[in-house]
Amino acid sequence: MKKLLASASLSLALLAAGPVIAQENSQGYNDPAAGAQQASYNDAELKQFIEAQKDINGIRDEYMTKIENVDSQEKAQELQIEANGEMAEAIDEAGLDIPTYNAIATAYNSNPQVRDRVDSMM
Structure with a gap:
């Protein structure tokens, strides 16, 4: 679980720093934190x-080593x-979309219900 938590955080940081998010912003992208309160993700999404x-x-x-x-x-x-491009792909x-x-x-990191559901599916 801690590895997923750290990985999700690092992945968010890598994605947030790259052009993928900038591209999404120009297409009406909303802040991912705005959806973080949603705990009703379906099993398919998880x-x-x-x-x-x-x-x-x-x-x-791979890219951290590089x-x-x-x-x-x-x-x-x-x-x-x-790396951002490969992660987006x-x-x-x-x-899923970004x-x-x-x-x-974000919900995994901040919402125990989402974290528990994801962990139980792994």
Whole structure:
């Protein structure tokens, strides 16, 4: 559970820092925290979240190693953007949009009911 919590937080940080969110903002994106209070995600959405999170964990691990081994801030930013793109693709392939993924991740971190439901599905 702690790994998922940390991973979801890091994934949110990576996604929030990248162009994916900026792109969504230009298309009427709402703050994911606004949906964080929703505890009524259906099982299908939570399963999609878990699927996306598994993929994101792998992407995060791969890119964190790459970022730690670069010698310039510019290269690190390029890798972060690349990782954001792959994470966004993983979310999309799992059947979620980024705002929904971010809202579930935020709810997982702040709402024990959502956390318990997700943990019981893993």
